[in-house]
Amino acid sequence: MNNDIYLDNSATTPVSEEVIEAMLPYWQVEYGNASSLHSFGRRAHIAMEESRARLAASLSASEREIIFTASASEANNLAIKGLAFSGINKYHIITSQIEHPSVGKVCQWLEKQGFTVTYLPVDQEGMVDPDELAATITDDTLLVTIMYGNNEIGTVQPISQIAEICREQGVIFHTDAVQAYGKIPLALENVDMLSATAHKLHGPKGVGMLYLRRGIKLSPLIHGGGHERGLRSGTENIAGIVGFAKAVEIAFAEMEVLRDRLEGFREQLIETITAIPKTKLNGQRKGSLPHITNISFMAIEGESLVMKLDEHGIATSTGSACSSPNLEPSHVLLAIGTPIVMAHGSLRISTGRRTTQEEIDRFLTILPQVVEELREISPFKINT
C-alpha cells in the first residue's frame, strides 16, 4: 500500500487525520440526536451549528443559507428539482453540455416532466460563452445551472460574469462547485445556489451541502421530521458534518500554498506528457483547476492505460468515477470537440493534499513506458 501513488483526487480523497480526530467524539461520546431536548442532543446541535457557521463563513454567507445533504449529487438534485417544483410559473432551464450527471441527468429528467432545457455548447477549452448564455435567457427562464470547475478536464467557467448576467435578468443561478470549492477562491457575489461535498476535500464521504441564498424557496426532495428548516429531513450526520467543517477549515487555510504546489505539478505533468508524441491536453492551458490534468493519447484505450498504471500501483482515471463502468466516450471530451478516437484515449490525473514531488516524478517515469507498451500492442497503428 505505502508505495502506491494516488492520482485520482477528483474522484475522492483520503480523509485527513485531523478530520478523523474531529469526527471521533461524535460517535463515541457526543452521539446525541441534534433534535433531542437533553444535553446530549443540545451538544450535538451546537457542534452542527458551529460547523454550519464555519461553512457559511467560507462562502461569506449566513448560517441560515447552508443546507446539509448527504452528497453533492443530492444538493444538485435539491437545487434544481427543488426550484423546478417550488411553484414558480417558469419552465425553461439553461445548463451546459459538460455538467456532472447529477446536473445533466436531472435536466434530462425535467424535460420528461415538461420543462425545456438549453444545453449550452462550450469552446475547445470547455468554456461557456457568457454572451451566448445571455442571448438564450427568455421570460420563461427559471434557472441557469453551470458548474464552477469541470470534474474531468478542470476548466473553470467565467462564473462571475455568468452570475451577473443572471442577476441582471432576474434568473436564479446555481453552480455545482464540487471540484472548485476549497481549491480556488470563488467569486460568489451573484450566485444564488452552490453545491459542494466533503469527500473531494479530504473530508468524509456521505456529507454535502447546498448554499441557498436567503429568500429562495425550494420544494424538498426528502419529507419527514422537518430537519434543515424543512428542506431536508433525516437525522443529521453530526460526525460527518463536523468532519466536513474541519476539512474546509484546513482547505481554506492551505489554499494558496496548496494551489501553488498543485499548479507546479500540473505544469510539470503537461510539459512532460505532451512531449510524448500524439498526445493532446484537454481543457485549459492556464486558469484551470490546479488539481486536474486531462490528456488524450492517440491509439490507446483510456481504460487500458488506467489498468496498466494500476499494475504499477498508480491510481488514475479516464474521466469521472461516476461513469467509469460506462465505456461510452466522455460527454465532456466530445463537447470540446475531441475526436472519438482521442476521447477514448483520455487519462485524468488529479492531485491532492497528500501528493508529493517524488510521486509525480515516479509517475512521469512510468507513464511513457506504459504508453509505449500499449501502443506497441494497439490495433491502431500510428506514425510516431
Added chain:
Amino acid sequence: MNNDIYLDNSATTPVSEEVIEAMLPYWQVEYGNASSLHSFGRRAHIAMEESRARLAASLSASEREIIFTASASEANNLAIKGLAFSGINKYHIITSQIEHPSVGKVCQWLEKQGFTVTYLPVDQEGMVDPDELAATITDDTLLVTIMYGNNEIGTVQPISQIAEICREQGVIFHTDAVQAYGKIPLALENVDMLSATAHKLHGPKGVGMLYLRRGIKLSPLIHGGGHERGLRSGTENIAGIVGFAKAVEIAFAEMEVLRDRLEGFREQLIETITAIPKTKLNGQRKGSLPHITNISFMAIEGESLVMKLDEHGIATSTGSACSSPNLEPSHVLLAIGTPIVMAHGSLRISTGRRTTQEEIDRFLTILPQVVEELREISPFKINT
C-alpha cells in the same frame, strides 16, 4: 459524562467501538471511490458489496435487493414517492395514523399531487386491524405502508398478516422497520420494501437502506451517476456502509440475549413507574419492541420531565426526536386515544446495548422524586 445515563436509544445510539474500528480503514487507507477502475476503487467496491451481502443475509434477501441511502427518511421517501412516480396507473395509498413523519408527511405531500391516502386508525395499544386494512383495499390501491414497530410507544404491528393480505390482493407492501430491524426477529415473507438505518443500531448516522424486492420498479429521488443500479446516485459512503454492516452483524448475533435483557428492563420500568399514581403505560403491555417504554404522567409536561431528568444527567424524550422542537401533542398518543392532558405528559424511555442494570435502578430512584417535585409546582392539581 461518565455518570450520565442515556435512555434515548430510540432517537439515536452510541456507535460501538467495533463499528468505529471497522470504519477507520475506509477513511485512511481504503479511501477509494467504489466506481473507480483502479485497485483503490475495486477494494472499496468489494467492501461495499460484502456489506451489502451481510445486510441482505440479515433479511434473507439477495444483494441486488439492498439499496443504500443516507437515512431511513430517504429510504421511506424513495420507497413511497419512487413507487408513486414509477408509472403504475394506481393512485390510492394506505398507511396508518401512527407512522413516522418520513412516511406520514410523504403521504400528505402525495395527496397534494393528486393521490388519495387512507390513514388507518389504531386501537388503544396502537395496533392496526388487518381486517380493516383488507376492507380498505380497492382496485386503485398502489401501496400499503405500515411501520413495523412504533418509534414512540413500541407497538409491533401484525406485519405477517398485513403483508399476506397485500400479497393476496396484489398490492405492494412497504414497512418502515427502523425501530424493529436488528431488535426483534422480522417476518418478511410477503414484505416488498423495508426501510432501516444504522444509527438506531449502534452504527453511524448518515447511512440507511431500502430493501426492494426484485422486480419492483421505482423512480429515483436522486438522479446522477447511476449508483445503486440507477436508483440512488451519489458517491457511496463506504465507511458508513461498512459500519452499518458491522452494527447489523453485532445486532443479529446478540439479538436474543439483548432482547431478553431489554425486556427485563422494560418489565421493571413498567412495574415501578406505573406504581406512581396517575400514570399510564402507552402501547402494548406484551409483545412490544423490547427497548421502548412510553408512560404518561397526569399533570406534568413531558418537556419539563425531560429537562428535569437531564439536570440529573439522564437523557430521555417525550416522543420522537424528530418532532422534539414541536410542542404539539404526539400524533401517536392522540391516535391511541390518550387524552390531551396525558399526551402532554408522556415520557419515552429507550434502552440499548450499553444500558446497565445499575443505570435502570438509578433512574428508577430519581424519577419518582422528579415526578413529585414537578407535580408540586404543577398548576393542574390532582388527587394522588
